[in-house]
Amino acid sequence: MPDILLRPWPWYVAGPLIGLFAPLLLWLGNRLFGVSSNLRHLCSAIAPRGIPYLTYDWRREGGWNLAFVAGIVVGGLLAGLVFANPEPVAVAASTRASLASLGIHELTGLVPRELFAWSSLTTVRGWIVIVGGGFLVGFGTAYAGGCTSGHGISGVANLETPSFIALGGFFAGGLLGTFVLLPLVLGLR
Amino acid sequence: MTTPVAPRADVELDDDDVHELSAEATRDPSAPGLWIYLLAGTVFGIVLTKGEAISWFRIQEMFRFQGFHMFGIFATALPTAIVGVQLLKRRWRRTLGGQAIAIPPKHLGSGVRYAVGGTIFGLGWALTGACPGPLFALLGSGATTMAVAIASAMLGTWTYGRLRHRLPH
Numbered sequence: 001m002p003d004i005l006l007r008p009w010p011w012y013v014a015g016p017l018i019g020l021f022a023p024l025l026l027w028l029g030n031r032l033f034g035v036s037s038n039l040r041h042l043c044s045a046i047a048p049r050g051i052p053y054l055t056y057d058w059r060r061e062g063g064w065n066l067a068f069v070a071g072i073v074v075g076g077l078l079a080g081l082v083f084a085n086p087e088p089v090a091v092a093a094s095t096r097a098s099l100a101s102l103g104i105h106e107l108t109g110l111v112p113r114e115l116f117a118w119s120s121l122t123t124v125r126g127w128i129v130i131v132g133g134g135f136l137v138g139f140g141t142a143y144a145g146g147c148t149s150g151h152g153i154s155g156v157a158n159l160e161t162p163s164f165i166a167l168g169g170f171f172a173g174g175l176l177g178t179f180v181l182l183p184l185v186l187g188l189r
Numbered sequence: 190m191t192t193p194v195a196p197r198a199d200v201e202l203d204d205d206d207v208h209e210l211s212a213e214a215t216r217d218p219s220a221p222g223l224w225i226y227l228l229a230g231t232v233f234g235i236v237l238t239k240g241e242a243i244s245w246f247r248i249q250e251m252f253r254f255q256g257f258h259m260f261g262i263f264a265t266a267l268p269t270a271i272v273g274v275q276l277l278k279r280r281w282r283r284t285l286g287g288q289a290i291a292i293p294p295k296h297l298g299s300g301v302r303y304a305v306g307g308t309i310f311g312l313g314w315a316l317t318g319a320c321p322g323p324l325f326a327l328l329g330s331g332a333t334t335m336a337v338a339i340a341s342a343m344l345g346t347w348t349y350g351r352l353r354h355r356l357p358h
Contacts, residue, residue: 011261014240018262019269021233023277028221028229030284030291035322039339039346046343053350067223068230072322073329075234076243080330089246092256099249110238110327111245111318116334133316134324134338138345140310141321143356144303145295147310148320151303152263155295157270158278162295165303173311178252182315 005083008090021149022157031064034150036141038062038069080110102186125188144169221285234326243326245318252315302358313342 025031040054041062048054088107096107104112120126141147144166146155152170155163241247242262251259278290297303314320317338319327324342328335349356 008241009236009239011240011258012265014236014242015262015265016269017236018233018240018242019266020273021229022270023273024229025226026274026277026284026290026292027281028225028285030288031226032292035320035325036346039321039343040350042343043347043350047347051347051350051353053353054347063223064226067226068233069322069325071227071230071232072234072237072325074227075231075236076238076326076329077234077331078231078329079235079238080243080326084330089241089244091244091246091250091258094255095246095250095253098253098255099246107246109332110241110243110330111332116245116332118334121334121337129316130334130338131341133313134341135345135348136309136313137317137319137321137324137338138313138342138347139349140306140308140313140345141342142346142349143306144310145306147322148314149322151307153266153270154274156267157274158292159271159275160295162297162300162303165300166307169304169307170311170314173308173313174248174252174315175311176308177312177315178249181312185316 006085008085019153019157022154025068029064032150033154034065034146035069035072036138036147036150038065039138040142041066084109102183104186123188125185128185128188140173233322234329237322237326238330243319243323243330248314248318298358302356305357313345 022033025033041058044054044056044058044062089110091107099105099107099112104114106113114120115126115129117126121130137147141150144151146152146163146166148170151163151166156167237243240262241258247256247259250256274292278292282290284290310320317324317335319335319338321342324335324339328339
């Protein structure tokens with residue numbers, strides 16, 4: 001396999017490309033770039049249960065976005081499995097040291113195997129990280145009305161005050177999660 | 190112009206609801222089909238993955254301020270998105286199908302939902318190392334337990350829908 005297909009891309013290639021998706025989707029059909037709406041569309045499709053927030057025509061409102069998210073899965077498969085980077089991620093030495101002190105030593109792949117293997121779901125910490133973390137992502141993005149793409153990119157690109165507030169919240173929560181919650185959780189078995 | 194989305198029962202928040210989705214109400218019959226979004230999503234998934242924005246380790250490096258990579262991504266993605274969207278709004282003004290560009294404004298309200306909801310999401314982001322886009326990209330890359338995280342995220346969104354009328358917005 002040619003090395004160029006396997007190597008990760010530097011930030012100055014990935015960043016501008018990510019930024020292009022907000023204007024691109026707007027140009028294609030007045031679509032607002034934002035991935036978390038799909039969680040809502042999926043809930044609406046599966047179990048609306050008479051909840052007003054989930055009662056709408058999800059095919060019409062979210063069909064395009066569900067197609068987009070299906071594409072993300074395919075893209076992840078191509079870039080992360082077929083053309084996966086065989087090297088451990090080149091994070092800073094200080095990050096490797098910080099993670100080692102939390103008991104995370106294996107840096108190959110995109111997620112730490114110690115936490116995201118299926119066997120991890122039999123441990124309290126694995127449950128909190130995967131199930132608890134997922135729940136917080138879904139609840140938080142719905143409450144905030146958007147995630148890193150919808151607020152962080154789309155909303156900020158449209159210079160919306162709510163999105164700047166949300167972005168501040170994302171980072172505040174991330175710091176709290178990294179320095180308080182994660183060390184506590186990783187200490188559990 | 191097709192009819193707007195069906196009216197909702199919770200009047201107080203109805204406005205917000207419609208605004209979040211109203212871009213969809215102005216559907217253009219000549220707009221490209223779903224395949225183009227599937228293709229765009231595929232490219233986006235490749236960029237997220239090859240750019241390592243879906244790497245749990247890179248997210249840790251970012252929140253610990255130990256490396257520039259993720260900050261570099263945001264610092265170049267945001268100006269690109271801002272320039273692109275503003276040009277589209279002010280200069281070109283039309284979609285591919287010739288429709289007027291329309292971005293529904295977000296309602297500030299008290300701002301509580303953005304600060305609190307954002308913080309709750311941030312906590313989950315630090316734990317899973319993934320925001321919604323990366324959750325799906327990681328699933329594709331073979332991190333199959335992300336299917337559980339996605340199911341749990343759906344439950345989170347569902348729970349918000351259930352509690353919505355009781356939460357400050």
